[in-house]
Amino acid sequence: MRVRTAVLRSSIAVTGVLTLVGGCTAQAVEKGAPAQKPTSSPSPSQPDDGKPSASASATPKPPPKVLLAPGDSSKDVRELQARLRQVAWLYNGPTGTYDDVTADAVKGFQGKRGLPRTGETDTVTWRRLLNMTHEPGKWELYQFGGQPPAKPDPRCMTGRVLCISKTSRTLAWMVDGRRVLTTDVRFGSQYTPTREGVFHVDFKSRHHVSTLYDTPMPYAMFFSGGQAVHYSTDFAARGYAGASHGCVNVKDERTIARLFAQVKNGDKVVVYW
Incomplete structure (x- = not known):
């Protein structure tokens, strides 16, 4: 058992030497020449303190894109408000204007689902709301008016x-x-x-x-x-x-x-x- 262990250690040592001199092509090593020691300076991906460098760490995930935010005014805001009404987070409107009441409703919806309570409608919030609601019809979108005027008779x-x-x-x-x-x-x-x-x-x-x-x-x-x-x-x-x-x-x-x-x-x- 000891003999086999010694042979294995000897093989590992030889393999290590070959690994150090290996590259795209093999190079001859003078018999008896000491193996080249690694430089004392750390590699670019490994700083002195042994901790991974910023370049080696995982790239932080960007925040979700904001689609609608307080101060916006559009038909998309009106749809957001109509959908919030469907899940009982908003009781006024739709008005088409992203006001403080709408922002508070979005915060409540986000907090209930473990999302950051920003009050802004980002892609993650919007996707969750879409999955829980149906597309609002004209009646829901214009419960309090705001519909574009018809072509005059x-x-x-x-x-x-x-x-x-x-x-x-x-x-x-x-x-x-x-x-x-x-x-x-x-x-x-x-x-x-x-x-x-x-x-x-x-x-x-x-x-x-x-x-x-x-x-x-x-x-x-x-x-x-x-x-x-x-x-x-x-x-x-x-x-x-x-x-x-x-x-x-x-x-x-x-x-x-x-x-x-x-x-x-x-x-x-x-x-x-």
């Missing part, structure tokens, strides 16, 4: 017209084919639908109160019997979760105040799909 292209689209749920105040202002509107329910067609403003009432429903109708502009364009606090608070009794509701009080000041009795009203 041809009947809106001449004169002074309140051009009201049921498809985009918008009202455009138009003068001689030019859109002066646009605002979100809400219509009646299936039981009290808003009439469609061409009408005219019959009369205006700044502080009107409905005699039928005993509810305020500020900035009312009547165009078909008891149906009018007017400001609605319920629309401002609940969005499209509610409906009118047939009137055209406006939720932006400043906009309808401007509209009320410009519209005159006799101006045309077009309600169309």
Whole structure:
């Protein structure tokens, strides 16, 4: 056993010598010449302290790319908000603006899933949200308005017209084919639908109160019997979760105040799909 061990050690020593002089081609070594000692300086990948150098360590993984962040305003933000509503992390909007409420909702979603609570929507956060939600439809994206206005009906292209689209749920105040202002509107329910067609403003009432429903109708502009364009606090608070009794509701009080000041009795009203 000792003899075999000695032979193995001798073979290892010879192999070591050959390894030291080995390269692309073998070189002759003078018999009896001492083996070349390694230099005292460390190799580039091994510093003096024995610890791996920065170049030898693993490359740090870059952070995920940020897709949306506070301050952004776009349709993509609106989709983010609609999806956050689906998983009950957001209850307002969608508005299309990445505000503080949206950032807090994103932080909550991230923290619940062990992700860094940045409040920014990065690729990892977005992927997790996509896997938990369905693609929002138009109704979900525009629960509180903000939908682009529809193409004006041809009947809106001449004169002074309140051009009201049921498809985009918008009202455009138009003068001689030019859109002066646009605002979100809400219509009646299936039981009290808003009439469609061409009408005219019959009369205006700044502080009107409905005699039928005993509810305020500020900035009312009547165009078909008891149906009018007017400001609605319920629309401002609940969005499209509610409906009118047939009137055209406006939720932006400043906009309808401007509209009320410009519209005159006799101006045309077009309600169309």
